[in-house]
Amino acid sequence: MDKSNDVRTPNATNGWVDEELLIQMKELFVSSNKNTTFNIAQAMNQGQVTEAHRLAHTLKSSAILIGQEKLSQMASNAEALLKKNIILTQEQLSELETELARVLIVLQYEL
Numbered sequence: 001m002d003k004s005n006d007v008r009t010p011n012a013t014n015g016w017v018d019e020e021l022l023i024q025m026k027e028l029f030v031s032s033n034k035n036t037t038f039n040i041a042q043a044m045n046q047g048q049v050t051e052a053h054r055l056a057h058t059l060k061s062s063a064i065l066i067g068q069e070k071l072s073q074m075a076s077n078a079e080a081l082l083k084k085n086i087i088l089t090q091e092q093l094s095e096l097e098t099e100l101a102r103v104l105i106v107l108q109y110e111l
Contacts, residue, residue, distance in 0.1 A: 026066050026107050033059065033104065037097035040078070044087050053082035063103070071099050 036059050043052035060075035074096050078088055088096075 022066065023111065025062075027111060029062055029066050030104055030107050030111070033062070033100060037093060037100055040088070040096075041093055044082075049082055049085050049087070052088075053079060056082055059100070066107070068103050071103050074099050 036055060040052045040055045043049070043055065056075050056079040060072050060079055063069075063072035063075060078092065078096055081088060081092075
C-alpha cells in the first residue's frame with residue numbers, strides 16, 4: 001500500500017491517526033477545557049463530588065485521546081481520589097491546573 005499520500009501519522013499508543021481528525025479533537029479539547037479545573041474545584045466546594053469525579057474522568061479520557069499522557073495520568077489520579085469521595089487538596093488541584101494550562105498553551109500554539 002502506498003502511504004505517500006496518507007494524511008495519517010504513526011502514533012505509538014494508538015496506531016495510525018488521521019491528522020485532520022486529530023486537529024479537530026485538539027480544537028475541541030481546547031474549547032472544552034478552559035475552565036475544567038475551576039469547575040472541578042467549584043463542584044468539590046459545593047459538595048458535588050460525583051460531578052467533580054465526572055469532570056476528572058472526562059479530562060482523563062480526552063487528554064489521552066490527543067496524546068497528553070501526563071495530563072491524563074494526573075486527571076486519572078484525581079478521578080481515583082474523587083471516586084473514593086476524597087476531596088483534592090489545593091496542591092493537587094493546582095498541579096492539575098498547571099499541567100492543563102501548559103497543554104492548552106501548547107495546543108493553541110500547534111493549532
